[in-house]
Amino acid sequence: APAQRGAPPAKLDVKGVKHIVAVSSAKGGVGKSTTAVNLALALKANGLKVGILDADIYGPSIPRLLNIKEKPTTVEGTRILQPIMAYGIAAMSIGLLVEEDAPMIWRGPMVVSALTQMLRDVAWNMEGDLDVLVVDMPPGTGDIQLTMAQQVPLSGSVIVSTPQDLALLDARKGIAMFKKVSIPILGIVENMSYFLCPSCGEKHDIFGHGGARETAEKIGIPFLGEIPLYMDIRERSDSGCPIVATEPDDPHSAIYLQLAKDVA
Ligand code: ADP
Numbered sequence: 001a002p003a004q005r006g007a008p009p010a011k012l013d014v015k016g017v018k019h020i021v022a023v024s025s026a027k028g029g030v031g032k033s034t035t036a037v038n039l040a041l042a043l044k045a046n047g048l049k050v051g052i053l054d055a056d057i058y059g060p061s062i063p064r065l066l067n068i069k070e071k072p073t074t075v076e077g078t079r080i081l082q083p084i085m086a087y088g089i090a091a092m093s094i095g096l097l098v099e100e101d102a103p104m105i106w107r108g109p110m111v112v113s114a115l116t117q118m119l120r121d122v123a124w125n126m127e128g129d130l131d132v133l134v135v136d137m138p139p140g141t142g143d144i145q146l147t148m149a150q151q152v153p154l155s156g157s158v159i160v161s162t163p164q165d166l167a168l169l170d171a172r173k174g175i176a177m178f179k180k181v182s183i184p185i186l187g188i189v190e191n192m193s194y195f196l197c198p199s200c201g202e203k204h205d206i207f208g209h210g211g212a213r214e215t216a217e218k219i220g221i222p223f224l225g226e227i228p229l230y231m232d233i234r235e236r237s238d239s240g241c242p243i244v245a246t247e248p249d250d251p252h253s254a255i256y257l258q259l260a261k262d263v264a
Pocket of ligand 1: 025028031032033034035061191192227228229230231235237238
């Protein structure tokens with residue numbers, strides 16, 4: 001029967017996944033993917049079974065951040081893809097399936113169907129049901145966000161923002177959208193929050209400070225904490241050795257581990 005006009009579309013059945021948590025940001029370059037990866041690894045370090053889905057179809061970065069080189073294969077006799085295990089978490093990204101530049105020219109419906117496939121046609125429970133699937137969202141509010149909001153049974157969303165006003169302004173737009181479609185917002189993380197100078201030991205608020213906390217309080221959503229601008233986070237992230245997996249005792253890893261506790 002044709003869907004009733006105005007009825008919300010049915011939610012996708014994502015098998016073998018208990019909770020889906022989206023990591024979003026209003027604009028690119030704020031450290032959303034880095035936060036998503038380290039959060040996923042921190043959830044795993046806290047004893048959960050974790051997966052990460054790269055929903056940033058136009059700019060997938062999970063293969064690089066987790067140093068994944070191999071291509072996924074299908075479960076024999078089916079079209080179900082097997083996620084790639086990296087640092088103990090199950091990962092899937094459009095970047096593993098197509099040539100790097102291909103999705104740049106895709107139209108909306110293709111992007112949405114790629115996302116749907118990566119949610120539904122992946123053996124996320126290859127090694128037992130996942131407690132959490134972390135979804136690295138594309139920045140902003142486009143087709144993918146809308147699909148995620150309407151068709152995916154999300155448990156909640158974590159919003160990453162830098163302290164700059166502009167980022168916050170956009171974050172508010174993003175928050176308005178999530179509120180409209182009633183996805184619970186788990187909270188805001190302020191990334192690149194401050195810089196602890198390794199030579200003088202002083203804390204520098206390069207992009208200003210406290211903006212994200214203030215906004216969070218103003219709009220009544222939890223503030224999940226501050227992640228400083230830190231060379232090792234960047235270097236490890238960009239070379240595929242995320243800090244939480246490779247330097248678990250670093251105080252910066254402790255920040256992600258605490259974030260994972262607050263989110264779980
Ligand atoms: P986005 O997903 O928002 O586009 P990325 O996670 O790709 O952002 O981060 C953008 C750049 O900033 C990357 O080079 C990343 O390593 C770096 N970066 C992210 N967070 C931090 C941080 N807390 N300290 C230092 N560099 C960071």
